[in-house]
Amino acid sequence: MYLKQINIKKFRKYDDNNHIFLLAKGKSIKDEKENSKIDIASRTTLIIGKNNSGKSSLIEILNKVINGNFTENDFNYNYLKQWLEKYRKITNNEEKINFLTPTIEMDIIVSLDDAADDIIANLVDFIDIEDIGDNDIEIKVKNELDNTIEFKNKLDEILKENIFEKNNPEKDAVEIKNATEEYSKYIFNEFLNLISKSKFTINYYTKDDSKVKDFNLKKLLNLKCISTGNIIKNDSLTSAFSKIIRKMNQSEEKSNDLKKEIYNVNAGLYKKINDNYGNEFNKSISQANLSQKYKLEFISNLTLESLLRNVLKYEYSENENLIPETQFGSGYTNLMLIIAELTDYIYDYSASEKNSKINILTIEEPECFMHPQMQENLLKILANVLTDLVASKSKNINTQLLITTHSSHILNSKLQDDSGFDNIDYICTGKDSLKIVNLTNQKIMLESADSKKKSDDETNFKDFKFIKKHITYQASELFFADAAIFVEGITEYNLIKHRLLHEENDLKNYYITVFLVGGAHAYLYENLIKALKIPTVIITDNDFKLVSGDNEETQKYNRVTKDNIKNFECKNNTIKHFFNSNKPSDLINQENDIFDNIKIVYQKYYNDEVCPTSFEEALLLANKDNNEFLKVIKKLFPEKSKKILKNVVDYSTEFQNMIANSKTDFANEILFEQLSNKDFRLEFPKYIEKGLNFLMESLTGTENGK
Known part of the structure; x- marks a missing residue:
């Protein structure tokens, strides 16, 4: 059996709505011990979110339910304020008596998928006769007042x-x-x-709200929590590994061997100390002419405990040098502490193949002090360590692993595993509330119009592989951003990133990540963006291409005007996906460009006459009277630009074709001017400004930060 689902209500940041975490299924390691390495990723649930989003609260509520130590500060304050406001408005005594008092609630679902290997006696009271054959068992947990009448009477006195x-x-x-x-x-x-001051009790209920007596979650869950980032003492490793040696010494054979060695050390010290110092000291005492003869014996009282506490020290070996743990990096020390805790966990694990408990191992923010490469490899490191630890143990380790993190590197390593987006719970934070998004591979993939067609399924799979591969390079940052901008070209990527760094409005206070998708592939991220619920702007080229008629100049330069737009067709997959049209005449006047939390922007008419089809062309038109900007073009293309700069509006499309193979140089030259020339000012095209205004309104509720 395993813990399938946890639903938290009214606890800390979690209000009285449902907040459901879906956990990865625990798997027996017994079969994996014979097959190379343990598969960590498939049994790991990753809880991800920004700082102070409520990741640790999931571990805390499990701890508090098991140990029964809730306080008033564990309640969600918004929930308490709403409860108090409602209670103060009640005037009818009977209604007041029936009004439910504040509670903290946690509902869990236990799955008996592996019931054949486990004893389920602890769950009998939660199983209804009608549920026989159903693998899922629901347990409702409530932290409730013992005396509701007394509580309300005292509250009335306060009011x-x-x-x-x-x-x-x-x-x-x-x-x-x-x-x-x-x-x-x-x-x-x-x-x-x-x-x-009021007394609360943790009570348990069935799915039908029938109270279950004489039950404690401790009977069902074996919870081991590894909290990292607490390297506050110089002897952290000494303490951790001394604890493990104590556990290892519980083996009778090892214990006897060590006792024998300690006895021999004590005997040797006794003889040498007394021979070298004791005899001489006793000779001096004999000269005192005491009425009674005294003789002192020096006894060596070395024990395992004193050996571990005061004698043994841990040092690192590096290039044949022994380095004290106080001089070693915090990242490696943190990793060693995690390994020490894992070792301790394996030694404590019940040797029985059949057990009546669900084993949950949690690691809280393991990335503390670790450099990016170590974070990226952390899951592999844990797999190697666990494989080695259980290799020589006759134990059937069946554990669910739960990791909380805000590391994009740990997230990325999980995404690149075969399990991909499965078993990732993302905490989405709003102004006054939060929501849990349970990610799966299926949820991220776009559905085809006809999923029954094999070709569509293959297309979906290729699109999904593209997203996974692209996330390797950059997009895992999306999970920790306040907002996102998708672009398809290097010019807009560089210039927009520079603008965000030097933005003079409130956007500079937010973490806005910019993705260079490369081509019009942004639509593939639709489901992921909507699931994460962060405001996102997709900046793309309209890609209007001539398909019929028109004169030689239009055919050569693909120049779009109000008069010939009917001869063009949109080739941009992102635009066609969201607007369900490829007709420029429809798209050029499209105002409904917001899809949930996504805004799509692209080039439209400039001065109601010409329509640019790329960012570079639109940028030229927006800066046609900007002499500092035009100097950059002259510098890059001294001869070719002469004709264009005489009449920018008439020859903007020729400019687009001219820089087709020099976009990186163009972007870098503009950036150089922005950084080195204090008089250089750049105007962005209107569609870019609309996109940035959308982010401003979404993040701050105001336009242009006003």
Whole structure:
């Protein structure tokens, strides 16, 4: 059996809505011990999110339910404020009596998929006769008040006492408003104090809300938590590995061998100390002419405990030098501590193949102090360590691994595994609430119009492989960004990144990641972007291509104007995917360009006459009167640009063709001017500005940061 699902309500950042985590299935290592290395990724659930998003709270609530130590600060404050506001409005006594008091709730689902190897006696009370044959068992956990009547009576007394009203009988409107706010704060603090003084009990219920007595989650879950980043002492490794040696010494054979060695050391020290120092000291005592004869013996009392605590020290061997642990890097020390905890976990693991507990191993933010390469290889390192640890043990290790992280490198290593997006729970944070997004490979893949066709399935699979491969290079940052911009060309990529770094409005306060997709492939990310719910702008070229008629110049330069636009067709897959059209005449006037959290922007008419088809052409038109910008073009193309710069609007399409093979040089030259010339100002095309304004409004609620 394994823990399939955890639903948290009213705990810390989690309000009274459902917040469901889906966990990777635990697998027996017994069969894997004979097959090279243990598959860590398939049994690992990755909990990812930004800093302070609530990742650790999942581990904390499991700990608190098992150990029963909730406090008033564990409640979700927004939930408590809403509860208090509703309670204060109740005037009917019967309604007040029936009004449910504050609780913290956690619902879990246990799957009996592997029931043949486990004892399920602990779950009998949660199984209904009608559920026989159903592999999923639901357990509801509630942290509840013992005496709800007493709690409400005390709360009513608090609500009656309005100290601000008594002290301020006459007030103007501002004073009344301030007094009301102060009173609300006072009442809420008193409410929290009342909760802290009240007795709560953790109760368990079936899916039908029938109370189950004499049950504790500790009977079902064996939880081991590895908390990293706590390297605060110089002897962290000494303490960790001393603990392991104590466990290893529990073996009778090893214990006897070590006892014999310690006995021999004590005997040898006894003889040498007494021969060298004791006899001489006793000779001096004999000269005191005491009435009784005294003789002192020096005893060596070395024990395993004193050996571990005071004698043994851990050092690293590097290039034949022994380096004290205090001088070694924090990243490696942190990794050694994780390995030490894993070793301790394996030694503590029950040797029985049949057990009645679900084993959960959690590692909290293992990336602390580690450099990117170590983070990238962490899952492989853990697999190697576990493989070696269980190789010589006659134990059937069946454990679910849960890792919380905000490392894009650890995430990327998980994504590149065969399991891909499966078993990733992403915490999406909003202003006042958060939501859990359970990612799967199927959810990220775009569905074909007719998924039954083999060709469509193959296309979907190729698209999915493209996303996975592309994420290797960059896109895992998307999970930790406040917003995202997708571009398809190197020019816009470089210039937009530079603008964001030097933005003078509120956008500079957010982490906005820019993705160079390369070609019009941004539509493949639609499901991922929508799942992550971060505001995203896709900046793409309209790719209007001539398909019929028109004159020689149009055919040569692909020049789009208001008069000939009917002869063109849109070849951009992203635009066609979102707008379901390839007609430029429809797309040029399209205003409905927002799809949930995604805005699509591309080139449209300039001055109602010509329509650029690339970012470079649109940039030229936007800066046609910008002398500093035009100097860059003259510098790069001294001869070819003469004709174009005489009439930018008429020859903008020729400019696009002229720089087709020099876009990187063009972008770099503009960047150089921006960095070195204080008078250089760059105007961005209108469609780019619209995209950035969308991000501003989405992130701050204002346009242009105003």
